[in-house]
Amino acid sequence: xxxxxxxxxxxxxxxxxxxxxxxxxxxxxxxxxxxxxxxxxxxxxxxxxxxxxxxxxxxxxxxxxxxxxxxxxxxxxxxxxxxxxxxxxxxxxxxxxxxxxxxxxxxxxxxxxxxxxxxxxxxxxxxxxxxxxxxxxxxxxxxxxxxxxxxxxxxxxxxxxxxxxxxxxxxxxxxxxxxxxxxxxxxxxxxxxxxxxxxxxxxxxxxxxxxxxxxxxxxxxxxxxxxxxxxxxxxxxxxxxxxxxxxxxxxxxxxxxxxxxxxxxxxxxxxxxxx
Amino acid sequence: xxxxxxxxxxxxxxxxxxxxxxxxxxxxxxxxxxxxxxxxxxxxxxxxxxxxxxxxxxxxxxxxxxxxxxxxxxxxxxxxxxxxxxxxxxxxxxxxxxxxxxxxxxxxxxxxxxxxxxxxxxxxxxxxxxxxxxxxxxxxxxxxxxxxxxxxxxxxxxxxxxxxxxxxxxxxxxxxxxxxxxxxxxxxxxxxxxxxxxxxxxxxxxxxxxxxxxxxxxxxxxxxxxxxxxxxxxxxxxxxxxxxxxxxxxxxxxxxxxxxxxxxxxxxxx
Amino acid sequence: xxxxxxxxxxxxxxxxxxxxxxxxxxxxxxxxxxxxxxxxxxxxxxxxxxxxxxxxxxxxxxxxxxxxxxxxxxxxxxxxxxxxxxxxxxxxxxxxxxxxxxxxxxxxxxxxxxxxxxxxxxxxxxxxxxxxxxxxxxxxxxxxxxxxxxxxxxxxxxxxxxxxxxxxxxxxxxxxxxxxxxxxxxxxxxxxxxxxxxxxxxxxxxxxxxxxxxxxxxxxxxxxxxxxxxxxxxxxxxxxxxxxxxxxxxxxxxxxxxxxxxxxxxxxxxxxxxxxx
Numbered sequence: 146x147x148x149x150x151x152x153x154x155x156x157x158x159x160x161x162x163x164x165x166x167x168x169x170x171x172x173x174x175x176x177x178x179x180x181x182x183x184x185x186x187x188x189x190x191x192x193x194x195x196x197x198x199x200x201x202x203x204x205x206x207x208x209x210x211x212x213x214x215x216x217x218x219x220x221x222x223x224x225x226x227x228x229x230x231x232x233x234x235x236x237x238x239x240x241x242x243x244x245x246x247x248x249x250x251x252x253x254x255x256x257x258x259x260x261x262x263x264x265x266x267x268x269x270x271x272x273x274x275x276x277x278x279x280x281x282x283x284x285x286x287x288x289x290x291x292x293x294x295x296x297x298x299x300x301x302x303x304x305x306x307x308x309x310x311x312x313x314x315x316x317x318x319x320x321x322x323x324x325x326x327x328x329x330x331x332x333x334x335x336x337x338x339x340x341x342x343x344x345x346x347x348x349x350x351x352x353x354x355x356x357x358x359x360x361x362x363x364x365x366x367x368x369x370x371x372x373x374x375x376x377x378x379x380x381x382x383x384x385x386x387x388x389x390x391x392x393x394x395x396x397x398x399x400x401x402x403x404x405x406x407x408x409x410x411x412x413x414x415x416x417x418x419x420x
Numbered sequence: 421x422x423x424x425x426x427x428x429x430x431x432x433x434x435x436x437x438x439x440x441x442x443x444x445x446x447x448x449x450x451x452x453x454x455x456x457x458x459x460x461x462x463x464x465x466x467x468x469x470x471x472x473x474x475x476x477x478x479x480x481x482x483x484x485x486x487x488x489x490x491x492x493x494x495x496x497x498x499x500x501x502x503x504x505x506x507x508x509x510x511x512x513x514x515x516x517x518x519x520x521x522x523x524x525x526x527x528x529x530x531x532x533x534x535x536x537x538x539x540x541x542x543x544x545x546x547x548x549x550x551x552x553x554x555x556x557x558x559x560x561x562x563x564x565x566x567x568x569x570x571x572x573x574x575x576x577x578x579x580x581x582x583x584x585x586x587x588x589x590x591x592x593x594x595x596x597x598x599x600x601x602x603x604x605x606x607x608x609x610x611x612x613x614x615x616x617x618x619x620x621x622x623x624x625x626x627x628x629x630x631x632x633x634x635x636x637x638x639x640x641x642x643x644x645x646x647x648x649x650x651x652x653x654x655x656x657x658x659x660x661x662x663x664x665x666x667x668x669x670x671x672x673x674x675x676x677x678x679x680x681x682x683x684x685x686x687x688x689x690x
Numbered sequence: 691x692x693x694x695x696x697x698x699x700x701x702x703x704x705x706x707x708x709x710x711x712x713x714x715x716x717x718x719x720x721x722x723x724x725x726x727x728x729x730x731x732x733x734x735x736x737x738x739x740x741x742x743x744x745x746x747x748x749x750x751x752x753x754x755x756x757x758x759x760x761x762x763x764x765x766x767x768x769x770x771x772x773x774x775x776x777x778x779x780x781x782x783x784x785x786x787x788x789x790x791x792x793x794x795x796x797x798x799x800x801x802x803x804x805x806x807x808x809x810x811x812x813x814x815x816x817x818x819x820x821x822x823x824x825x826x827x828x829x830x831x832x833x834x835x836x837x838x839x840x841x842x843x844x845x846x847x848x849x850x851x852x853x854x855x856x857x858x859x860x861x862x863x864x865x866x867x868x869x870x871x872x873x874x875x876x877x878x879x880x881x882x883x884x885x886x887x888x889x890x891x892x893x894x895x896x897x898x899x900x901x902x903x904x905x906x907x908x909x910x911x912x913x914x915x916x917x918x919x920x921x922x923x924x925x926x927x928x929x930x931x932x933x934x935x936x937x938x939x940x941x942x943x944x945x946x947x948x949x950x951x952x953x954x955x956x957x958x959x960x961x962x963x964x965x966x967x
Contacts, residue, residue, distance in 0.1 A: 194601050224603030234598035238616040242710060247612050251603030258604075259611050265708030272705045284705060285713050300598075307602055454789050457782035461842045464779065464923065469839035476837045504736055547952035548945060549916045551828060552926075555933050556941070560754040562746035639826045643919065656832060668825070675824050 146172045146343035147193065147311050152202035154188050154367075162188040164367040166202070170343040172310070175334050177354035177375070178347045180364035181387050186347040189364070190313040193345070194226045195219060207310060224251035227304030227342075229333070231316035233296035235303075237289035241280060244288055244299050245271045248306025267306075274302040278332065294325035298332070305336060312337060314346040318353065326350070330357045351378065480661060487669055488662035495651055495670055501565055502647035502674070505640060506633040509572025514626050517577045521584035527596075528588055528614060538581070545578030550636045554645040568645035572633050580629055587621035588614060623689040631682035638671045757938045764946050765939035769932065773944060776928035779842050780914040783924055787846045787914075788907045791853025798854055799861030800887065805873075806865060815858065822855025831917040842923035849910045849917070856909070860902055861895065868894040904959035908952060915948055 152166040162185045170176050178186045191197035193204055195211070204212045211222040227248070235244050249267045250258055257263065263271075275281040278298035288296065297317060304312060314333060318326035334357045337344045348354045354361060355375040363371030363378075363386040370385050371378070380392040425431070433440070522528045524538035553571035561567050591614060599613040641649020648667060655663035704710060716722040766773065801807045801815035822830075830851055834844040868891060876890035918926020925944060932940040 196597055196601060220603040220605060222603070223601055226601070226603075228598065228601040230594060230598055232594055234594040236595045236599070236613055236616050238619065239612070240712060242705070243612075243712060247599055247604070248602050250599065250605070250608045250612065255605060255607045255611070258608055261712050263710075268705060268710045269708040272708075272710075281702060281705075284710075285701065303598075303602070313601075450789075454786060457786040460778070460782045461786060461846055465841050465843040466839060470843075473837050480833065480836060500739065504740060507732075508736070508740075543953055543956075544945075544949050547912060547949040549912055551916050551919065552929065552945075555919070555930060556757065559933055559936065560750040560757060562743060562750055564743060564746075565740055566742045566747060635824075635826055639828045642828060652829075668829075671829075672824055 146170055146207065147345075148203075148205040148208075149193070150203045150205070152189070152192060152204065153200050154185070154192055154197065155200045162367050163192065163199070166367075166369060168362065168369065168372075170311075170345060172343050173338070173341045174360060175337050175344045175346065175358045176360045176362060177358040178345055178362050178364060179349070179351055179354060179386065184364040185367040186364055187315060190228075190315055190345055190347060193311070193313055194223050194228060220251050224307055225310045227307045227309035227312045229297070229300050229304050229312070229314040229317050231319045233293070233300045233320075235288040235291075235296050235299055237287065239288055240284065241275070241286050241288065241291070241299050242271060242284040245275060245302045245306055248303040251307070271302070271306060274305055277336070278302050293321050294329065297321065297325075297329050301329075301333060301336065305340070309342060312342045312344040314344065316347050316349065319349060326353060327356075334358070351383070483661035484665035484668075486662070487665035488660070489666060491651075491663050491666055492670070495648060495667065498641070498648040498651050499670060499674065502637045502641075502649075503634070505565060505568040505572055505637040505645075505647050506630060506678075509569045509637065510576055510626065510630045510633050512569065512573035513576025513629070514580055516573070517580035517584060518622075520577065520581045521588060522610065522614075524581060524585040525588035527591075527593070528610065538585075542578045542581040542585075545574055545576075546582060547578075548575070550575035550633075551639060551643060554640045555643045558644045563644035563646070565646040568637060568640040568647055571640060571645055572637055575636070576629050576633060579632075580625055583625045584618065584622060587618045587625075591617040620689050624686050627682045627685045631678050634678040635675055638674070753936070757942070760938040760942040761946070763939055764943040765937075766943045766947075769928070769937070769940045769943075772928045772931075773925070773940070773947065776918070776925035776944075777947060780911065780918075780924035780926075783842050783845045783849060783914050784907060784911045787849030788853060788903065788910050790846070791850040791906070791910075792857055792903055794850065795854045795857035795861060798858035799865065800891075802858055802862035803865035804862075805868075805870075806887075806891070815862075819855050819859045819862075822851055823859065827852050827913045827917055828920060831920050831922040835921050840921040840923075845914060845917050845922035845924055848922055849913060852913065853906055853910060856906055857899075857902060861899060864895045864898055865891060901959070901963050904955070904962055908955045908959065911951060911955065912948070 147168075147170040149166055149168040152163055152168075153161075154163040155161050166189065178189065180186055188197055192199040195204075195214075199212065202212065203210050206222055206225060209222075211219070214222050236247070239247070243261065246261075246263050246267060249263060249271075252267070253263060272281060272284070275284060278301055280295060280298055280302070283291065283295065288299070291299065312333075317329055317333060321329060330353055333344070333346070336342075346354070346358065355378065358375055361371065361373065361375050361378060362369055363382065365386050371382050383392050384390070435443070520538050520541060523530070523534050524542060526535070529535040529538070550571045553574045554567055557567035557570050561570070595613040595617070596609060599609045604612065637647050637649075639649045639652075641647045641651065642653045644650070648670065652664060652667045655661075655667060701710075714722060716725070798815045798818055801811045802819055804812055807815065827848055831844060831848040834847050834851075838844045838847065872894070873886070873890040876886050881889060914924040915926045915929060918924040918928070919930045921927070925948070929941060929944045932938075932944065
């Protein structure tokens, strides 16, 4: 479904965010992109729908090269790519229904969208999606009247309104509590299965990713350092992705924390300051 | 904190000596400049005229009280004209300022050269008072309401345009990203992600400018651009200060009314 | 949550079957229709009461084009002397009036701040502010010209008077918004009233006061171009004469000078604000 070849992004500041990435995602596969902050996860998915312009390399969607598409062709491509954001990115002063319907903008003309005259089928679909994410009674609520989890559900419905073939998900749970995070992840993965979407999810929470996804790609400093099954993530591999850290779950790092202040005390004492 | 040692006693000073001297020097320069300005003004003033200024003032006020209420009826139509000048002028100005603001805002401008062009219009419009536009327009389109309306519109473009493009530059960028990522067209992105975010600011700015325009349109008649200012001008030329006082009272009441309306509307939209 | 299910249900069912319209912005139907009707009535009244002489407008179009064209060929030279004198007078009036206005606005502003002024003083100062803000500079200029005669002195007094209202109002609001704790703390040291103002209030309002002063300097310059029309001196008189002579090239030159100075002062005040912040 999605094929990236030699994708490279160098920002104007000179930072190399992505270095020669090759990646292929088939339909129906949910792929988690993990890696430390600044590894290029966000840049990668924003390059796919060209919110960020890649420096070189090609992006093939459905075996069509979209890396140089402009104007109408770019919008045509973006229409097939749904995106879900970390901060929900709802238009807060519009109602839930309007936010969901904004997923159809590429299918209707300007004046129809301006006067909110969407086709009957679109409204039906929007209502079904709202039912699916459990928010149908909220359709007239304004975006800023919702809780974080509800906003993310609206964001999901908006992305699916596009009838996408590919779904890009940027840190969907970073601003949510653990329980809501799990619900949102489950919902995204179920919907991807139902609609047979290729999906890339940027995610920080490795444990959460392992629980839901089919495939994990580890990114470090703009390069792929791991590509395989979720349960293949051994402590050694996590170390190559994230750097040195104690990856065992049950061991607490209390000792480290208590020893640190002591060191500082010693230092302070040596410098003649007060402890 | 600079501390100076004088005879073995530390003396605290608020600023470094050099900095302190620079500040004093700045004050000195400002004082000199002020005295120079005052000298120029004084040279151009005939001070003998001032000796009876207090008598002039007293007689002026004396003739203003009581106001000549008999003309109130004939002032109502000019007052209505004034209201129309302000309202239509604001509407015209806003209509032009609205697209201009999108051209002038860094994040929505299609091209840097268009941005420079829009900013040039905004600053020109802001620099020149409605009354000056009115003088010009009276020579072009003739005296009357139309000159006043266009004058008000021309002055409003800069004011509304500037505040609005600043509001556009302050919007949250993520909804814009989200709507763009659906494949929406350029105008759709503006209508769905930018417009809802700036709407309250836009309504507030418009009403605020309308309120200012009511005040400004009361004096446009002085140069022949219609409204109650015409009657004021006539009364002043006839030295009928009682009538002038009536006009003042009406202007005062109108301004209070427009301030009340504008406060109400701004309260409702925010 | 506030909506009862009975009210919600029809909209939900309609949406389910594919018809949905956004809710109107004003939920009260009679208020909404009332406002619409009021706007309509106003437009009708406007149409019938505004009387425009279109043939006169058509006649003026040539002159309008000539004026716009003269912005491309401004004439700074042939009336250069008058422009220079007018500009000098405007600038001196602006500076002198701003200084005097701000010096007088400070006590008025202190008196108009509810949190530090006794009630009678408060009302007196607020009355001064209201008087100064209601009337346009040009009206005040007419009165002062009647009192002091033609010339820049009337202009200076006018601009200073307008500055008092503007600055005192904003200063008073700023003082009312100032933090209370430092004010109480300094008062608790037994400081005198002036010491209290100097140590607790002044540091809190000073940066904004400087910014506003620069802004007012800018406004006063723009206004100085207007009050010349009624004989209060400055570049406005030059401009007025040139327009009445249909000497648009000179008018364009004067307008460009005004725009240039306003632009310059905007850049300058940007720098000063960065520097004092």
